[in-house]
Amino acid sequence: MSVRRLADASVQPATFAFNEANAAAAEQWIAKYPKGREQSAIIPLLMIAQEQEGWVTKAAIETISDMLGMPRIRGLEVATFYTQYQLNPVGTRAHIQVCGTTPCMLRGSEALMDVCRSKIHHDQFHTNDKGTLSWEEVECLGACVNAPMVMIFKDTFEDL
Secondary structure, eight states: OOOOOOOOGGGOOSOOOOOHHHHHHHHHHHHTSOTTOGGGGHHHHHHHHHHHHSSOOHHHHHHHHHHTTOOHHHHHHHHHHOTTSOOSOOOSSEEEEEEOSHHHHHTTHHHHHHHHHHHTOSSTTOBOTTSSEEEEEESOOSOGGGOSOEEETTEEEOOO
16 A cells, blocks of 8 residues: 555645535434544545545545544545545546456556557556546456446446
8 A cells, every 4th residue: 555645745635525415414324423423534535525526625624633632633634535526636537447467467457558558648646638638557356257347436337
């Protein structure tokens, strides 16, 4: 596993705020936890922030940590530990996650990654020139029987 870091400061927005609908959803998540355990809502709140912004920004981590009354470093620990959180800007139209574990590799995922390298960007975690597409290699996506597979945002595509 590699070290996960936040995006460069040059691409980080200065502030973050949930929109009205997501603020209500965040409050609903927080209310599900007993008094004194509200910090447990960090995972769904980070996911809501990612769905709103497309990726998890430093400002979002800090805002959510403050909302939950937890040290900002704890929020950063959660965001950098779980790989479902995108810590860099991703394509606005599609972020392609290519499974690179053995079953998918044996059935052609390397060729899929070659296409991503040639059509999107040579390196993963970068967007194309228009900022609309990005890609990354990920660990098992759970459809080994139908390998190779990719996930584009929340949609899976198998038997490629």
